[in-house]
Amino acid sequence: MSIKLENINYIYSPDTAYQKHALKNVSLEIEQGQFVGIIGHTGSGKSTLIQHLNGLIKATSGALYFEGKNIYEDGYDMKQLRNQVGLVFQYPEHQLFEVDVMSDVCFGPKNQGLSKEECEQRAREALNLVGFPEKYYKQSPFDLSGGQKRRAAIAGVLAMHPKVLVLDEPTAGLDPRGRDEILDQIAHLHKETEMTVILVSHSMEDVAKYVDRLIVMNKGEKMYDGAPKEVFTHYKELEKVGLAAPQVTYIMHALSESGLPVNTDDTTIMEAADEIMRNLKHD
Numbered sequence: 001m002s003i004k005l006e007n008i009n010y011i012y013s014p015d016t017a018y019q020k021h022a023l024k025n026v027s028l029e030i031e032q033g034q035f036v037g038i039i040g041h042t043g044s045g046k047s048t049l050i051q052h053l054n055g056l057i058k059a060t061s062g063a064l065y066f067e068g069k070n071i072y073e074d075g076y077d078m079k080q081l082r083n084q085v086g087l088v089f090q091y092p093e094h095q096l097f098e099v100d101v102m103s104d105v106c107f108g109p110k111n112q113g114l115s116k117e118e119c120e121q122r123a124r125e126a127l128n129l130v131g132f133p134e135k136y137y138k139q140s141p142f143d144l145s146g147g148q149k150r151r152a153a154i155a156g157v158l159a160m161h162p163k164v165l166v167l168d169e170p171t172a173g174l175d176p177r178g179r180d181e182i183l184d185q186i187a188h189l190h191k192e193t194e195m196t197v198i199l200v201s202h203s204m205e206d207v208a209k210y211v212d213r214l215i216v217m218n219k220g221e222k223m224y225d226g227a228p229k230e231v232f233t234h235y236k237e238l239e240k241v242g243l244a245a246p247q248v249t250y251i252m253h254a255l256s257e258s259g260l261p262v263n264t265d266d267t268t269i270m271e272a273a274d275e276i277m278r279n280l281k282h283d
Contacts, residue, residue, distance in 0.1 A: 002031050002067070003064070004030075005027055005029070006027050008061075009021070009023045009024060009060045010023040024221045026222055030164075034212055034213055035190050035197045035212045036198045037201060037215070038214075039202065039207060039215075039243065045219070045221075047168055052064060055081050056082075062120075066084070075150055083112060084162050086157035088153060090168045091172060092215065096153055100139060101132070101139060102120065104152060105159050108157065112160060119159075126155040126156070127152070129192070130154050130155045131185050132148065135163065148227040155180075162195065165189075165195055165198070175239040179203075181217055183206055187210050204247075205268075208232065211228060213227060213228075214227070214231045218241045229266075232246065246267050248266060248268060249266075249271045251272065252272055260276075262279055263275050
């Protein structure tokens, strides 16, 4: 199973004074089970890109294939696509609306035509997957903390049993502890279910730590696409488009330039610490 984009273009407000070419000939393929990060400066096209993945917006031109079928062909079942490609928006707690958490998480499965018992079973499974405390199941979602709201909103998508989970800045507005808890839970979810996860983030540290593949968007085009270590070797080019590498990258390059023979490809704190200790012991 894969998602494949072929020469996707998207133009906002075509033939008006506000016309903007948001995506320009974007081609890529995401295989089943990958953990993919998407980064880019504000206005780079990353959020527009992910909204194509479940047909929320339609490309101006190009083709998008899900499991080998072009979603733009006449008669394509868009509802089925949205059941399989779950999209969690930035500040997903704004999507919460039911009287209690359990009812909110049951909403998606209910609309899939499942029985009350099946809906509740799926809701419990999803809430457990995101580490949501059972004691809050019957509590109003509006009385929860920011991190708990975020978990509940993600559970609402997971309860629909999507094959692909797309998250647009899922940690926006959270404190460092809340951010780490949410991302650790998503990483655990990916490992346990082998679900495809696509994460849009502005944090270089987060994508370096969690994702297997990193796509960089710039001015509506795909700038880089590869393993995080590979992409962050281009940190000087990234700086030119308003991005940066993880802080660890700069530290390792500084140590290398000062004469310590460290591996400058390290992008996480743990990797860097191990590399520095190895060099110190060697000395």
